[in-house]
Amino acid sequence: MPASEIERMIHLLARLPGLGPRSARRAALALIVKRESLLRPLGEALLRASEAIRPCSICANLDDRNPCGICAEPKREAHLLCVVEEVGDLWAIERSGVYRGRYHVLGGTLSALDGRGPEQLNVAGLLDRAAAVEVTEVILALGATVDGQTTAHYIAERLEPLGVTITRLAQGLPVGGELDYLDDGTLSAAFRQRRPA
Known part of the structure; x- marks a missing residue:
């Protein structure tokens, strides 16, 4: 049975977008195996980021x-x-x-x-x-x-x-998209926003 700290790390990694439980386990293992070259520097970078990064008072970036x-x-x-x-x-x-x-x-x-x-x-x-x-x-x-x-x-x-x-970004066909694979909403937006050829 893995140690509770490993499970906690896996659980937290799995909460990141794009990482499921299996990917989180692989990432956790890679971090632990490369403790000195990856885990510690990443931990320090995350701590510095949590202390320094804030929303911009003008645009909220x-x-x-x-x-x-x-x-x-x-x-x-x-x-x-x-x-x-x-x-x-x-x-x-x-x-x-x-x-x-x-x-x-x-x-x-x-x-x-x-x-x-x-x-x-x-x-x-x-x-x-x-x-x-x-x-x-x-x-x-x-x-x-x-x-x-x-x-x-x-x-x-x-x-x-x-x-x-006031303008909006155009919506519709993606570059390289084939009509047969598009959903109805995308195809509909492409027709509504058509322009001269």
Whole structure:
């Protein structure tokens, strides 16, 4: 029977996204076997991260600086403000390298089922930022889920009186996608958002 500390480690690792119980066991074993070169440095890095990383007071991105590196970067296009649900969405857009504006992290989407209304999201901060003179366009980069669509509609209504341009990311066919394998919702969005060839 494995020691209780090993089971505790496996249990905690299994709670991470993408790791099930079997993957967590393999990861735990690898960490224990490489105690000096992997486990200790990882433990120290996690402790330092838990002490240093905080939400940015401007956009709610996670960083060890405040304001975060993105908000502090002077070469960013201050007239563009991209609204995302979570920090992971911001990181995904940054990885793509296609956007050079600023961000605003809502902290989720509106969800009646989960009891999450506008008060639980960072909507007030968004409205304050969108009202700034330099902001001319707000890009709603929210998921194509019912909650994402509802949140985008709510935010667009709230932004409309500010006179900023409100845009949404296009939705539809993925690059390399075959029509036969697409779900009905994706295919429907692709047809609604078609453009001249």
